[in-house]
Amino acid sequence: MNKALEIKNLSVAYNGRPALEGITFSVPKGAMLGVVGPNGGGKSTLLKAMLGLVRPQTGTVEILGHWVDRRVRKLVGYVPQREDVDWNFPVSAFDVVMMGRVPSMRPFRRPTARDRELVWEALKTAGMERLSDTPIGGLSGGQQQRVFLARALAQEAQVLLLDEPVSGVDAPSQHEIFDLLHRLQGEGKTVVVTTHDLSCVAERFDLALLLNRRVISLGKPEEVFSPELLNEAYQSHLMVLEIGGRTVAVEDGTPKHRG
């Protein structure tokens, strides 16, 4: 079995309003997939439905060849949107990364030497070991994202699902995060990222999924980001320009509403 994700006919509705309809696609192990599409197009919902955090109306999700049960969940690292987290909570970067070990810990048990080792290793990989004592609220947006990614690594996740990891993060930090994701891909992890940054997906990802309630297209970024498909996904909310043989996409400034 060399598919990391296998999604068949997945449909989700919020209060009777469809958010995802008949989503079918698969992602091979070790791939790096960028999920793009307009706001309200169901990017976050797709990640949540894969994790079973929202209940689908129809469809199945298999991760690493298994139904999403407790054992498989340990292998999936999830980095939520920034808005979902209380940044004033009194925890240090180290404390947050240690949470990645909790699914493997039994009640009454303290962290073992191995747990600590995995936490330090993850902090090092994410380049955060020197800030391990800093309260999570005292870190920059990019550092916070790297701590959350480190938590997923401490969890020994094989599949990483990141929801808008670079929104609200400055440009140099965005590059650091994508570099880090590339290295993790090199280590055999499967990476799925939702993002607004089409150019970044075009340059750095090997797969792109264009999503607007349905799968508009899935494939190599250069095939997926054609003016026709982009227009179909974004309708009037995206201007696709051809400048010197390059496709440039400009998203219009409609108010953000997440879905």
Add this chain to the structure above:
Amino acid sequence: MVHPNIVVDYLLAPLQFGFMQRGLLASVLVAAICGILGSFVVLKRLAFIGDALAHASFGGVALAFVLGANIYLGAFVFALATALGIGAISQRGRVSSDTAIGVLFSGTFALGILIISRVESYTTDLFGYLFGDVLSITESDLWTIAALGLVVLALVGAFYRQLLFVAFDPTVAAATGIPARALEYLLLALLGATIVTAIQAVGIVMVVALLVTPAATAYLFTSRFHHMILASVVVGAFSALLGIYLSYYLDLASGAAIILVATALFFVTLALTGRKLSARRVAS
């Protein structure tokens, strides 16, 4: 220069009375237990539900009193049933959880008032539960408080890592296979048990202050969760200690004295840590 012996005399004098020993021990124990749960209450913004469970428990107190059953048991059953009821009603999604809280706690509280209005001879005794009467705590009350405290301590200790994960990041905790919903109910049940230990010491009306105020004080000067819990326990226990002594020497209502000491400590800490707090806000 005060001679040390005089200080010792002042501290020991109240302890010659059995009711003072019990009252002091009970309020310090209760404040410490409240300090643990209070840290969750402050960070998860459960103050309103905490207040509601305390008020709801009054229905159980009154009913148990009339039936001659254990007061603590009656209070705990009502608090727990209310907590579960709030969860069940708000999960249907027709009304929000704070509306469900408002409906349920006023209903159960009113039931308590109705019962005591029918049994006038008991009224003064029962009012002790409303406003706190720590000096009437009996030895068996003390044992009940200690046992409940131990249960709370053991469960928080057993599931500390899991509870912390769910409190900080419930979505990811659930995604990684932690039983987040069950742990949230466990937290509410522990909250109910904690409140029940506190109703005789500070009274139903003021329980929420013992939960929230020491933990809020601790939040101001700590930056890791286990430090916050420890500091909250110390601040709560100290407030109880000082409050009881003040009530002895100045002839004040003990529950009110404890709460006012805790409130004063909060404002002193707020003034001293003002700079750190605004720094935190900038960082977020």
